Amino acid sequence: MSEPRRDALYNGLTSFQPTLPSSAYWNAEEYQRDLDAIWYRGWVMVCRAADLAQPLDYRVVTVGTQEVLVLRDDRGDIRAFHNTCRHRGSQLCRESEGRLKARLLTCPYHAWSYSLRGDLVRVPSKSLPPGFDRADYPLYSVGVSVWRGFVFVNLAPSPQGSAASAFDEASADLGNWPLEDLATGHVYSKVMNCNWKIFWENFNECLHCPGVHKHLSELVPIYGRGLMARHDDPDWALHADNDEPRFSGGLRTGAQTWSRDGQPLAIRFPGLTDAEQAAGQTYAMNLPSMFIVGHVDYVRTVRLLPLGPERTQLVAEWLFPAETLAGRPDLDNIVSFGKAVLDEDAAICEINQKGLRARPHLAGVLMPEEYDLHRFHRWVRAAHAGYIERGR
Ligand code: FES
Ligand SMILES: [Fe+2]
Structure with missing residues (x-):
């Protein structure tokens, strides 16, 4: 059997792709179309x-x-x-x-x-x-x-x-996390002054990570390179055998979870594979309303609701095994880290939103690392096309 071509494994975009039109993020009629074609279906x-x-x-x-x-x-x-x-x-x-x-x-x-x-x-x-x-x-x-x-x-x-x-086809199945049994340890809500799609676009790329997420980029070194995974680098083959986290993904050496010091709580999920533990974060996404991240000791969910063309409600929850919460642990090491990342994302989403009304800016252009963002755009366009085809 011949080896797969290494460039065939490259994740990045290899064609020119525009963003959605700028009006998709603020125009009232387009917002209504998002509601009708996506949120109400x-x-x-x-x-x-x-x-x-x-x-x-x-x-x-x-x-x-x-x-x-x-x-x-x-x-x-x-x-x-x-x-x-x-x-x-x-x-x-x-x-x-x-x-x-x-x-x-x-x-x-x-x-x-x-x-x-x-x-x-x-x-x-x-x-x-x-x-x-x-x-x-x-x-x-x-x-x-x-x-x-x-x-x-x-x-x-x-x-x-x-x-x-x-669930999105790229989602992990999270079968080894006992999701149905988890209890809520902390809830964080905020209203973001941005269109709901801006949040998902930001979620789907890490080009912004080095500039926006200083601490997260230290915890997840590949994020510090503006990448989400090994095969996002066009030169990934040069480092194919390098298992350092900056190339392989995963958390910095010595860290085990998303927390301020990288240390987990005493009770960890017993059923995770070695790969799931090493990954540091395991994502599942269900558009348009939520994503889940599994860590070795807790699970975080973020859900969205659209409040208007330029306003979105975000609710994040930190979920733990009931035994963990029964011990009344200090959750601040975990919660404050996740909140800071969410606040950084929300702030940059609002800044993105503010620039989109410039009259000459009809649309933007995607960089190769924004391949998942392009997939999100394809999903939005397909939902709108299906809605029009069905005669609404
Ligand atoms: S009973 Fe009259 S509106 Fe409900
Ligand atoms: Fe981010």
Whole structure:
């Protein structure tokens, strides 16, 4: 068998590729198209199943302009509905989270009541109009898919696939991390003044790492070279046998996890392979709403919601084995490191956003290292094209 051609393993772009048009990041109509073609059709992670631990627990999340009520019903199943009454469209739940006081959802306006499965069970009018059948007026249901402890919703009329099938093809499977059993140790939320796509573009390249992430670039030496992996370097073959982290990826010598000093907590995930431990960080991405990173001692998730053409909500969570949290460890070594990286990314995303309205800047151009960003653009373009082809 002949050896594979070494240049065939090179990851970088080998053709000229423009970015999306600048207006895709601020124009209101294009934002609406993102909502219609992507956010209202795909699986969107909204919380952990553990956030709805008990029957009657609920959360209200807003995806674009759509308020979604996610709850655990009296049988223990997680369900989602538009947070809207079928009578004259009032909002149903007014708080963003809590526990329902009864096994019925009662509209605050004229008290139509619904079961937690969404059936209309009570209409308090003295009489009903001819032809009115309560069975015709259930809550508007929203698709739910629970993947390994993460709750996703889907606003499409007939949701396709599942949260599992929506992971990016380059994602690691994270099967050796016990995701469904992890507990939340810390939550960090912030609003970024940028379009949601700017966040993902930044996530998909490390050209910015040497300039933007000083400490991360020390922890992950290959990032300090502006690269994400060995084969991002056109000259990778010259260093093919060099196992130093600056060429092979992984953490600097002596470091084991993403923390200020590189040291992990006492309890580490027992099921990881040597390669998963050596990798330092293992990513899975589910567009448009979330990514997960597995480390040797904890897992971090980041989820997004679009708030407007130039505003995006970010929620990061640090997840740990319950035994870890039971020992009440000081999480600051870990959390402050991750927060600093997120803050650096958010700040540079906002700076990127600010430049995009220059009238002559119709589009930018990608460098070879931005191959994953190009893949993201292809995904966005395909979603828009599919939306137009289907006649919306
Ligand atoms: S709008 Fe809900 S009962 Fe009237
Ligand atoms: Fe970054």
